[in-house]
Amino acid sequence: xxxxxxxxxxxxxxxxxxxxPIAQDRWGIIAVxxxxxxxxxxxxDDYWSNAVFLPFLCYAMAALGLNILVGYCGQxxxxxxxxxxxxAYATYKIMTTFPNADFILVVLAAGLITAAVGVLFGLxxxxxxxxxxxxxxxxxQFFLVWMFNKFGWFYNYNATGQITAPPAxxxxxxxxxxxxxxxxxxxxxxxxxxxxALLAKNLVRNRAGRSWMAIRDMDIAAEIIGVRPLTTKxxxxxxxxxxxxxxxxxxxxxxxxxxxxTEAFGIDQSFLVLFxxxxxxLGSILGSFLGAAFMVLMPILLKNVMVGSLxxxxxxxxxxxxxxxxxxxxxxxxxxxxxxxxxxxxxKEKLRLWPFPY
Amino acid sequence: xxxRNITTGLAGAVLTMTVFASRAAAYELVLxxxxxRTGPYAPSGIPYANGFADVLTLFNExxxxxxxxxxxxxxxxxxxNTKQGVECYxxxxxxxxxxxxxxxxxxxxxxxxxxxxxxxxxxxxxSMGYGRTSAVDGxxxxxxxxxxxxxWDGAAVFVQYIxxxxxxxxxxxxxxxxxxxxxxxxxxxxxxxxxxxxxxYGFQLQLLPVDHPGQEQxxxxxxxxxxxxxxxxxxxxxxxxxxxxxxxxSIRFPMDHFIGVWWSGNDSDVVPAGMDADGYxxxxxxxxxxxxxxxxxxxKYVYEAGKGSGEAEAIGEVNYxxxxxxxxxxxxxIRNAMEIHGTKEVTPEMxxxxxxxxDISAEEWVEMGLPDFAVPxxxxxxxxxxxxxxALQQWDAKEQKWNLVSKFYDTIADVVDPLIExxxxxxxxxxxxxxxxxx
Numbered sequence: 001x002x003x004x005x006x007x008x009x010x011x012x013x014x015x016x017x018x019x020x021p022i023a024q025d026r027w028g029i030i031a032v033x034x035x036x037x038x039x040x041x042x043x044x045d046d047y048w049s050n051a052v053f054l055p056f057l058c059y060a061m062a063a064l065g066l067n068i069l070v071g072y073c074g075q076x077x078x079x080x081x082x083x084x085x086x087x088a089y090a091t092y093k094i095m096t097t098f099p100n101a102d103f104i105l106v107v108l109a110a111g112l113i114t115a116a117v118g119v120l121f122g123l124x125x126x127x128x129x130x131x132x133x134x135x136x137x138x139x140x141q142f143f144l145v146w147m148f149n150k151f152g153w154f155y156n157y158n159a160t161g162q163i164t165a166p167p168a169x170x171x172x173x174x175x176x177x178x179x180x181x182x183x184x185x186x187x188x189x190x191x192x193x194x195x196x197a198l199l200a201k202n203l204v205r206n207r208a209g210r211s212w213m214a215i216r217d218m219d220i221a222a223e224i225i226g227v228r229p230l231t232t233k234x235x236x237x238x239x240x241x242x243x244x245x246x247x248x249x250x251x252x253x254x255x256x257x258x259x260x261x262t263e264a265f266g267i268d269q270s271f272l273v274l275f276x277x278x279x280x281x282l283g284s285i286l287g288s289f290l291g292a293a294f295m296v297l298m299p300i301l302l303k304n305v306m307v308g309s310l311x312x313x314x315x316x317x318x319x320x321x322x323x324x325x326x327x328x329x330x331x332x333x334x335x336x337x338x339x340x341x342x343x344x345x346x347x348k349e350k351l352r353l354w355p356f357p358y
Numbered sequence: 359x360x361x362r363n364i365t366t367g368l369a370g371a372v373l374t375m376t377v378f379a380s381r382a383a384a385y386e387l388v389l390x391x392x393x394x395r396t397g398p399y400a401p402s403g404i405p406y407a408n409g410f411a412d413v414l415t416l417f418n419e420x421x422x423x424x425x426x427x428x429x430x431x432x433x434x435x436x437x438x439n440t441k442q443g444v445e446c447y448x449x450x451x452x453x454x455x456x457x458x459x460x461x462x463x464x465x466x467x468x469x470x471x472x473x474x475x476x477x478x479x480x481x482x483x484x485s486m487g488y489g490r491t492s493a494v495d496g497x498x499x500x501x502x503x504x505x506x507x508x509x510w511d512g513a514a515v516f517v518q519y520i521x522x523x524x525x526x527x528x529x530x531x532x533x534x535x536x537x538x539x540x541x542x543x544x545x546x547x548x549x550x551x552x553x554x555x556x557x558x559y560g561f562q563l564q565l566l567p568v569d570h571p572g573q574e575q576x577x578x579x580x581x582x583x584x585x586x587x588x589x590x591x592x593x594x595x596x597x598x599x600x601x602x603x604x605x606x607x608s609i610r611f612p613m614d615h616f617i618g619v620w621w622s623g624n625d626s627d628v629v630p631a632g633m634d635a636d637g638y639x640x641x642x643x644x645x646x647x648x649x650x651x652x653x654x655x656x657x658k659y660v661y662e663a664g665k666g667s668g669e670a671e672a673i674g675e676v677n678y679x680x681x682x683x684x685x686x687x688x689x690x691x692i693r694n695a696m697e698i699h700g701t702k703e704v705t706p707e708m709x710x711x712x713x714x715x716x717d718i719s720a721e722e723w724v725e726m727g728l729p730d731f732a733v734p735x736x737x738x739x740x741x742x743x744x745x746x747x748x749a750l751q752q753w754d755a756k757e758q759k760w761n762l763v764s765k766f767y768d769t770i771a772d773v774v775d776p777l778i779e780x781x782x783x784x785x786x787x788x789x790x791x792x793x794x795x796x797x
Contacts, residue, residue: 046479047448055441149567150539159550159781160490160543162470166788177789178474256444258470260543264442300445314433315395322396343590 003352041183051184054255055296057189058247063276063288064200065243071206071283073236074216075125079137081269082144083241086114087248092163103168105177105248114245115238122237141270148261162260164255176253185254201285212236218221275330281341385703386430390450390458398571399438399596401626408668409681412656419659423639425696443468446739459709462684466544468763473518482710486684487643494743494779501715504736505744507643511769513548515748517555520589531560536587541567545593572598580607582719592618607775609633625704626679628753636755641748644683644732646760648674652727690716714739733766739796
């Protein structure tokens, strides 16, 4: 009923190949954007910004990046935390070296630097595959975090090895530091994520994305039909790391404000983002968002329900939360091994035929 | 139909509850407690959280709160994780009616996160014996307190103690001192001070980082065994402490040459190593043991009434006493705030003033039921660091108790103070802060 497409005719190829060929989807996404841009900024406070929206947006960005590499190109990576660290430290070094640089440029530059590092660590993917590649990227994770701990130059030789984002602005409006308005930081991250999600969606639909998927599905066959593994794999690493680097930049400078390498960019960070895309859906842009929402917002929701509404003790709630998260992950993966995005897809198929399924 | 009944019932219940809640809206003092009873840091976090909760429950039960106003404790589980700490801060800071009067993050990482945020939002942070050392400078960090001692003072005191044991500071020349530290902002805090002290006294400093969560230290202690340092200092936390003690025992490192910072000296840290931990030293900013009159009150008013947050046997553990101490300071600050501003309905701003007028003499410690529990503390507008004195305690594995084995040493002011000045100024410059004037 809701997805009845009768009467929607495509009269041109562009209309047929649109990102959202169904009108209802189009309106849905427009409604989401209108709410995100037009309603949320007026209601947002520090809690919603710092505890809910910023973590969600930063992780969504990281999940997008990792999904390009793992979901679309089939190269398993456990180095996300390390690449986020590259983005964060690049941001820090640029911000402290050029204090007046516009922060949009800083984030983009941090992404580019991470892309270069990503290509470097993507080189082994030309020779090794699957779990062996995962181990190679794991080495990247440990090496990068070790490096940021070891060499004082990266943290400007300060006493604690912590990096702290100095105040920076975009068009004269502060986006980092403690004096920011919650709506500003939210809108800044939202714009980055929305823009680059759109870019990613288009990227995976064009030649680059098709060759990534060809490599993912069967690399030998892809090579035979003329897809060059070298450029394809490395471009996937570059684009993925670009996204992850920007995610690390926003994560460190806009959301956290300060970070220490071992805690903020540790191996659990890599796993967290990997779980996001597995639960959300490998090879799906929507899945990156759903996965990030599930892994970031679900614990907060559970906590607020248990402590806030049910009045449980904080520690009991924490234990139950850890337990419930595990149960929910297993539940969703049993119900739909292809992730939340696939559940949505099934639901949509059903809704299109409803109430006369066959 | 049944479903609808339940829903109506629930809605009714919620409605009545809100009505009651609004009717009973007397003023309360909101004190958040950043706990970690889960994760690898729980062995250190649980006794602290219990001590903090118990002493505040005691004030409620025995004295009806502070100045007659009851205290509401708002626990939030951080798991010693910075991100969860930020979430906790945002969720509890505006808790009505008084808002969060003071934050005790019990994590150097979370403290670093909160310093800029709390300063802008106008909330007091008391990072008692942890956090950013240069917060001693009240002119640049008006909202942050870190008395009674900082890590840099700790490092200076340990070097003095070592010098004394070696028969004079001159004998430190050529000695090897290793620092086993948690590889985080917390563990790295003392490094700069130790480096300068190493230069001044001519000892050799070896840095041995241990990564989160600290369970894997085989390589670290193998290195200790190979390099044979004369003394080992440790900045550890959580399970890292227990593991370090066991590893040190397994390479037969002499325990009386192994000094942990005051966060590496809880009972739960040494008990797992058994008799091997005998003689292990740790810094102390409060006395160990559960025989103070205030402890008896806690047993009587809190535990006998079934309101204790832990086991009665754990009363008097080192970290328990430390949680208790931070509760005592918070109560003292609130009492001061009520006096200064002449109101029972104190706000976070007033409590900050209360902290700045904390002045507890030895006699007042006795009056509080804590004779010789800690050194006299006096905080002013410029000085948020207080006495900055540290003693050493030693573990007696036979008796299963800690004993203070030294006097309270003063810090080495001519080394630490310029460092604090430099660091505070660097912070002020980075963040465009003009030091406020104190009169």
